[in-house]
Every structure is written in structure tokens, then in C-alpha cells.
Amino acid sequence: MKQYNNITIIGIGLLGGSMALALRKITGAKIFGLDFNAKHQERAMELGIIDAVANDETIKETDLIVVAVPVNKIAEVSAQFLLQIKNDAFIFDVGSIKGSICKTLKNHPKREQFIAVHPIAGTEFSGPDAAFDTLFDGKKNMICDAELSRKDLLEKAIELFNAMNMKTDFMKSKDHDKHIAYVSHLSHISSFMLGKTVMEIEKDEKNIFNMAGSGFASTVRLAKSSPDTWAPIFIENKQFILKSLDEYIKNLKEFADLIANDNFDELYKTMKKTNHIQEILK
Amino acid sequence: MKQYNNITIIGIGLLGGSMALALRKITGAKIFGLDFNAKHQERAMELGIIDAVANDETIKETDLIVVAVPVNKIAEVSAQFLLQIKNDAFIFDVGSIKGSICKTLKNHPKREQFIAVHPIAGTEFSGPDAAFDTLFDGKKNMICDAELSRKDLLEKAIELFNAMNMKTDFMKSKDHDKHIAYVSHLSHISSFMLGKTVMEIEKDEKNIFNMAGSGFASTVRLAKSSPDTWAPIFIENKQFILKSLDEYIKNLKEFADLIANDNFDELYKTMKKTNHIQEILK
Numbered sequence: 023m024k025q026y027n028n029i030t031i032i033g034i035g036l037l038g039g040s041m042a043l044a045l046r047k048i049t050g051a052k053i054f055g056l057d058f059n060a061k062h063q064e065r066a067m068e069l070g071i072i073d074a075v076a077n078d079e080t081i082k083e084t085d086l087i088v089v090a091v092p093v094n095k096i097a098e099v100s101a102q103f104l105l106q107i108k109n110d111a112f113i114f115d116v117g118s119i120k121g122s123i124c125k126t127l128k129n130h131p132k133r134e135q136f137i138a139v140h141p142i143a144g145t146e147f148s149g150p151d152a153a154f155d156t157l158f159d160g161k162k163n164m165i166c167d168a169e170l171s172r173k174d175l176l177e178k179a180i181e182l183f184n185a186m187n188m189k190t191d192f193m194k195s196k197d198h199d200k201h202i203a204y205v206s207h208l209s210h211i212s213s214f215m216l217g218k219t220v221m222e223i224e225k226d227e228k229n230i231f232n233m234a235g236s237g238f239a240s241t242v243r244l245a246k247s248s249p250d251t252w253a254p255i256f257i258e259n260k261q262f263i264l265k266s267l268d269e270y271i272k273n274l275k276e277f278a279d280l281i282a283n284d285n286f287d288e289l290y291k292t293m294k295k296t297n298h299i300q301e302i303l304k
Numbered sequence: 305m306k307q308y309n310n311i312t313i314i315g316i317g318l319l320g321g322s323m324a325l326a327l328r329k330i331t332g333a334k335i336f337g338l339d340f341n342a343k344h345q346e347r348a349m350e351l352g353i354i355d356a357v358a359n360d361e362t363i364k365e366t367d368l369i370v371v372a373v374p375v376n377k378i379a380e381v382s383a384q385f386l387l388q389i390k391n392d393a394f395i396f397d398v399g400s401i402k403g404s405i406c407k408t409l410k411n412h413p414k415r416e417q418f419i420a421v422h423p424i425a426g427t428e429f430s431g432p433d434a435a436f437d438t439l440f441d442g443k444k445n446m447i448c449d450a451e452l453s454r455k456d457l458l459e460k461a462i463e464l465f466n467a468m469n470m471k472t473d474f475m476k477s478k479d480h481d482k483h484i485a486y487v488s489h490l491s492h493i494s495s496f497m498l499g500k501t502v503m504e505i506e507k508d509e510k511n512i513f514n515m516a517g518s519g520f521a522s523t524v525r526l527a528k529s530s531p532d533t534w535a536p537i538f539i540e541n542k543q544f545i546l547k548s549l550d551e552y553i554k555n556l557k558e559f560a561d562l563i564a565n566d567n568f569d570e571l572y573k574t575m576k577k578t579n580h581i582q583e584i585l586k
Binding site (some may be wrong): 052084105106115142143144145146147161162164192193200201202205206208209210211212213214215216217218219220221222223224227229231232233234235236237238239240241242243244245246247248249252253254256259260263264266267268269270271273274275277278281286289290292293294295297299302303304 | 320339397412413424426427428444445446477479480481482483484486487489490491492493494495498499500501502503504505506509512514516517518519520521522523524525526527528529530531534535536538539540545546548549550551552553555556557559560564566568571572574575576577578579580582583584585
């Protein structure tokens with residue numbers, strides 16, 4: 023894709039770094055980068071994830087900016103760069119929430135050069151060392167409130183996502199935030215609290231982890247995720263997350279009651295019904 | 305290992321079936337089997353997991369019986385077969401709880417021919433089709449209340465586990481049940497209830513699973529586990545499971561409060577501290 027000479031990544035961690043690597047491969051563009059964490063920026067240079075550090079001059083020339091900073095900074099960072107970019111350049115973010123970002127940017131004079139994107143991709147690792155060029159390969163991708171983005175720029179973005187082999191879909195930012203609270207944010211909290219609970223008991227019961235198998239490892243995996251990324255997500259998506267957590271806690275209590283009352287039949291039924299997740303996730 | 309001519313598996317599902325395959329490979333013995341589920345027994349024959357169906361005559365000749373039935377049946381099944389086997393044969397079980405089994409068998413006249421074993425191995429799948437011969441390779445293995453088993457038989461069992469490349473350790477059955485409640489049983493419940501919560505919201509929010517990524521898949525994986533195996537485990541290990549669930553729910557509520565109060569600093573600290581699980585699980 024020869025139309026890209028200069029691409030800029032703001033926030034060069036797992037997602038930003040992986041975008042840098044994937045976009046270089048697809049477009050052949052020179053990749054500029056910025057990270058508020060000086061060590062990450064330096065490391066991204068060392069690893070060759072970015073070719074040079076971005077500055078006011080390179081931003082004026084950039085064809086695309088990917089904003090991959092923590093979700094509570096996305097709107098602010100995007101608003102600032104929207105004022106600096108060329109008329110045919112565009113910005114997309116990769117944040118795990120979309121509602122508050124779209125709301126803040128709603129009346130921005132350059133709103134139509136912004137595309138609200140959530141690639142459903144990630145690992146439990148973070149920082150530039152965690153980045154790899156196939157992170158997005160085969161993954162789902164959500165574009166929110168697409169009608170607010172300029173059509174030619176939206177088409178260019180989708181062309182890039184297709185080239186990365188992503189499956190792009192469209193939805194309203196508010197619906198996005200509700201759905202993602204259940205299928206992503208709640209999983210992270212359940213996993214973090216599982217890790218916390220087991221580490222607390224381990225203080226008194228040494229070597230408890232000797233008995234941990236692959237089931238525990240899988241369920242607690244997300245508890246390794248970065249608080250820099252996730253604390254802002256939990257607060258920004260508070261409304262839907264608190265609702266999902268309420269329902270989760272209610273279900274846990276009901277299950278505990280079934281166990282306490284030796285209610286084998288209901289326990290069995292509940293689990294059998296939940297096994298249906300196997301067909302859904304196929 | 306030529307000392308094994310005839311090995312019997314009672315319950316030919318994921319664990320029993322995998323034991324059958326691993327033991328045949330190591331010992332070259334003929335494998336007899338029984339399953340209370342006629343379809344499983346038939347399927348185990350079709351798949352060549354067992355060579356023949358066990359009966360009273362083959363039990364008299366067997367060198368080893370592996371009891372791999374649901375945990376609420378293990379003591380009863382073992383007690384019955386202990387009365388039928390040769391004096392130099394032994395029985396071990398593979399159940400995920402040990403306390404109530406050891407308690408029930410405590411005064412059995414043949415107790416010393418029984419070994420209480422928990423191989424920390426499994427997948428979310430079940431039945432004979434899920435069995436494979438390397439399930440136990442490299443896995444941890446717990447023998448409980450080993451002092452109650454006859455020393456020569458215990459040594460024979462350990463020789464088998466070593467040949468399967470398992471790492472065997474010893475502990476009291478009560479300690480086992482407490483620890484495993486946290487690092488295995490609680491994970492299963494958190495996963496089942498996560499699956500339930502998301503499936504409930506999905507009734508109103510179609511296509512929510514379109515947005516599920518690898519994080520959700522990993523955290524909800526154990527919700528595919530068999531209720532036939534797990535409902536009995538939850539009830540048999542009720543005491544420790546209810547305690548771990550109480551602590552888990554308390555942690556979830558505290559975390560929800562931090563989110564509700566926009567307490568970024570404490571959220572961050574809690575998550576950062578929990579990240580330590582990364583070092584522990586290495």
C-alpha cells in the first residue's frame with residue numbers, strides 16, 4: 023500500500039507495538055512512535071518496532087496515527103493530534119472502551135478524521151517486548167459510531183484491517199461497552215480476584231501452588247495483565263462492569279447455597295446448562 | 305514391567321481412559337475395564353482403550369485396579385473390590401478429593417492395599433473419547449495418607465507414576481482437600497459462574513459472543529467440564545469450597561467498591577500485587 027509513507031504510533035506497548043509491526047509489513051511505511059514511558063520508547067527503538075521518535079514535524083507529515091495509550095488518555099491524545107494532522111490523514115484508537123471516548127470527541131472540529139476501533143486481540147503480557155506482528159491475524163475488530171468518520175478514511179482503515187486478516191464489524195459505542203463488559207472486562211476481574219484469593223490463603227498454607235494444574239493456570243491467566251491498561255478500563259466502563267459484577271456475585275452466591283444445601287440436582291442442572299458455552303464458543 | 309499381567313480400570317472416562325492407555329504402554333498388561341455408563345464401556349472397547357470387560361473372574365486375577373469413578377462413588381467401589389483382589393494386588397483412585405474417601409475406608413480390613421492418589425491432570429473434556437496416553441506426562445501427583453498403605457504396594461505404585469513421568473508428592477488427605485479447593489475447585493466454580501452470567505445477558509443481547517476474545521475463552525474454559533465429575537466434587541469438598549467461595553466473593557465486592565468509588569490508586573495497587581501470580585506460576 024504505497025499511499026502510506028509515514029505512520030505514527032502513540033503508546034508502543036503490546037497493542038501499539040503489534041500495530042507498528044503489522045502496519046510496517048503491510049504498508050512499507052516508515053514508523054514513528056511516542057511513548058509517555060521513556061523506557062518503553064527506548065526499548066521500542068532498540069527492538070526496531072519504531073524507526074524514529076515522532077515530533078511535531080513528523081506528525082504534520084503522517085498519514086495515520088494509531089492511538090494505543092491507556093483508555094483514560096485516548097480522547098485527550100486523539101483530540102490534540104487531530105488538530106495537527108493533514109486533511110487526508112486519519113487517527114484510530116485501539117481502546118477496549120468506546121463510549122466515553124466517542125462522547126468526548128463528539129464535537130471536535132476534526133471528529134470525522136477519527137475512527138473509534140477496538141481490535142479484540144491481546145495477551146496477558148504488556149510493553150514493547152510483548153508486541154508481535156501477527157497479534158491481530160484472524161481476530162475480530164469492532165468499529166464504533168462509524169457514521170461519524172469520513173467515508174473515504176473509513177474505507178482506508180478497513181482496507182488496512184482486511185490486510186491484517188481481521189474480521190471487522192460495526193456497532194454503537196454504547197452497545198460495545200455493554201457487551202465488552204461481559205465478555206472481556208468481567209473475565210479480567212474474575213481472574214484477578216481468583217489470583218488474589220489464592221495468594222491470600224497461600225500466606226498461611228505454604229506450597230499451595232505445588233498443586234496448581236493447567237485449569238488454574240488458564241483461569242488465572244488474565245491476572246497477569248497490566249494495571250496501567252486495566253485500571254483505567256475498569257473505571258471508564260464502570261456502569262456496565264458494576265452491573266455485570268453484581269450478576270456474577272449473585273450467581274456465585276446462589277451456587278454456594280446449592281452446595282451448602284447439598285442440592286445435587288440443581289447444581290448438576292446449572293452446570294449442564296452452562297456446558298452449552300462449548301457450542302457457543304466453537 | 306513384567307509383574308503386571310492384568311490391570312483393571314473402573315470408570316473409563318478422561319482420567320480412567322488415559323490411565324488405561326498410559327499403563328498399557330508402560331506395563332504391557334492386558335487392560336480390563338468397567339463403566340457404569342454402558343455407552344462409555346462400549347466406546348472404550350471400540351477405541352481399544354480396554355481389551356475386555358472386567359468380571360468377577362478377571363478381578364480375582366488382576367494385579368492393579370484404578371478407580372476413576374465420580375468422587376462420591378470412589379470409597380464404595382474401592383471397598384467392594386478390596387475384598388475381591390489378590391493379596392499382592394492393589395487399588396488406587398484418581399479422585400480430586402481425598403478426605404472423605406480416606407475416612408470411609410479407614411477401618412476397612414484391606415485398607416493397606418488401597419492407595420489414595422490425586423494426579424493433578426485433566427482437560428475440560430470428558431468420556432473415553434477425551435482420553436489420551438500422555439495426559440499424566442510431566443504432571444504433579446499427590447499421594448495422601450501414604451502411611452496407611454502397605455509399603456511394598458506403595459513402592460510399586462510410585463514406580464508406575466515415575467514411569468509415567470509424574471512428580472509425586474505426599475500429604476495428609478485433609479490438607480490436600482483444603483489446598484485443592486483453592487487451586488482447582490474454586491477456579492472451576494468461578495469459570496462456571498462466568499459462563500452462566502454471560503449466557504444470561506446474552507438472552508437479551510444477541511451476538512454478544514461475537515466480541516469474545518481469547519481472554520474470555522481461557523477464563524471460561526473450565527465451564528465446559530462434566531457435571532458428572534464436578535457436582536460430586538463440589539458437594540464432597542463443601543467445607544473448604546464454601547470457605548474459599550466466601551473469600552472470593554468478599555474480594556469481588558471490595559473490588560467493585562473500589563471501581564464504584566473511582567479509587568484508581570487502590571485498584572492499581574491490588575492489581576499490581578496480584579500480578580505477582582506471574583512469578584509464582586512460572
